[in-house]
Amino acid sequence: MSETTTPATELASQYITQVTGDLAANVKEQERISAEIASLQEQLATLQRDHTVLVNMQQALGVTKVPAEPAAELPSAAVPAPRRKKADAATGGKQKARKSTSAPRKGAAKKPAAKTASAAKAESAAKTAKATQPTLVELIRRHLAEQKEPRSAAEISTALGETHPDRDITAKVVRVTLEGLVAKSQAERSKQGRSVFYTAPASEPAAAPEEAGARSAGADG
Secondary structure (H helix, E strand, O other): OHHHHHHHHHHHHHHHHHHHHHHHHHHHHHHHHHHHHHHHHHHHHHHHHHHHHHHHHHHHOOOOOOOOOOOOOOOOOOOOOOOOOHHHHHHHHHHHHHHHHHHHHHHHHHHHHHHHHHHHHHHHHHHHHHHHOOOHHHHHHHHHHHOOOOEOHHHHHHHHHHHOOOOOOOHHHHHHHHHHHHHOOOOEEEEEOOEEEEEOOOOOOOOOHHHHHHHHHHHHO
16 A cells, blocks of 8 residues: 555656746746836837927928838736646646646737737827828918017927927927928028027918919909
8 A cells, every 4th residue: 555655646746846847937937028028118118209209300391201100019018927836736737737827828819919909090090180180380380470479499389289289299399390491481580699589481472373373364354
């Protein structure tokens, strides 16, 4: 009786040792991957902020080329699974323990797909909203036309930020846009001491060909 019990006890002890080692390696690998995902998420957030500023500057300079789409949001880091008790590992056996540790991976694989779909919908909605909104150049030109006194870039950005709180309008982007308008003779720049102010052009721009044609036809009639 004692001879039969001894090999079974040794076999169970070997299973416990091996399963415990596999679980420890599994948890350590999850922690490593979670740390990498957190680092990538931080890098992605920085790139997305830079992307917004660059797109605004591109619009300010009158570039009509569509910028590349931002990368989809990375899934949040998964929390490592809790360690299993040695008693559960011994009763379940080596094969059952491996199946139970691999099961959460299937569920975790579905979550990134769902997040990617929601991110795609959000990007599509953002594109539609941006398509119906006036460009920053149009907003600044309208604002200058409504003003009777020169305005600085900071004053213009503050006024536009209050009127359009949903848009990321910064003084730096506004200043670049204003300089672009000055270069195209669509705005005028003046200095008062160290401060720079901008106004709408003194003379109205030439009429568009269609408007000129309409006026000529009216005159002939």
